[in-house]
Amino acid sequence: MNEAEIALVPISENGFREYLEAQIIDYAHEKVKAGAWDESEALELSRKSFSDLLPRGRETEGHSIMNIVQVASGEDVGVLWVEWDNKEHRSTYVWDIIIYEESRRRGYGSSALKSLERIAREKGATSLTLHVFWHNKPAVAMYDALGYRPLDMIMRKDL
Numbered sequence: 001m002n003e004a005e006i007a008l009v010p011i012s013e014n015g016f017r018e019y020l021e022a023q024i025i026d027y028a029h030e031k032v033k034a035g036a037w038d039e040s041e042a043l044e045l046s047r048k049s050f051s052d053l054l055p056r057g058r059e060t061e062g063h064s065i066m067n068i069v070q071v072a073s074g075e076d077v078g079v080l081w082v083e084w085d086n087k088e089h090r091s092t093y094v095w096d097i098i099i100y101e102e103s104r105r106r107g108y109g110s111s112a113l114k115s116l117e118r119i120a121r122e123k124g125a126t127s128l129t130l131h132v133f134w135h136n137k138p139a140v141a142m143y144d145a146l147g148y149r150p151l152d153m154i155m156r157k158d159l
Helices: 014-034 039-053 108-122 137-145
Strands: 004-012 063-070 075-086 091-099 129-131
Touching: 004 108, 014 063, 039 108, 063 108, 063 137, 075 108, 091 108, 108 129, 108 137
Parallel strands: 091 129
Antiparallel strands: 004 063, 063 075, 075 091
8 A cells, every 4th residue: 555545634523523422432442441441430531531632622732633535535544643742752642543444454554654754754753652552453563564663561460
């Protein structure tokens, strides 16, 4: 898949609302699955996390939330959320990348990240950083293939 086959397009307000509601639920599930949050509080904690990160929604300064669009068909195949200058990580930070189920395993995620690398370099960034849940093996493999490397790791054993 050639990176020219996708475009990163600012998400619409309606698209953002749909994305946000779905991701609040998904993030809560992922945090429970990872053992970080109790199921009884996960949805509330997820809503707070997104509210803290995006206080002005898609208009939050320094953040871009974009649809990943397959150029030839115009089909929306996913969403990419990036913070251009994250102070904590001293990097351009990828908060989220989603390829919709029916579009996975076609190279769209890799193409989107390669396009993001080019844009970030043009903006003066020297690195991209992201978080991945360890149980998401396909994503871990993709990031590894693209040259991402682990910075640290938290390990846990349930008793």
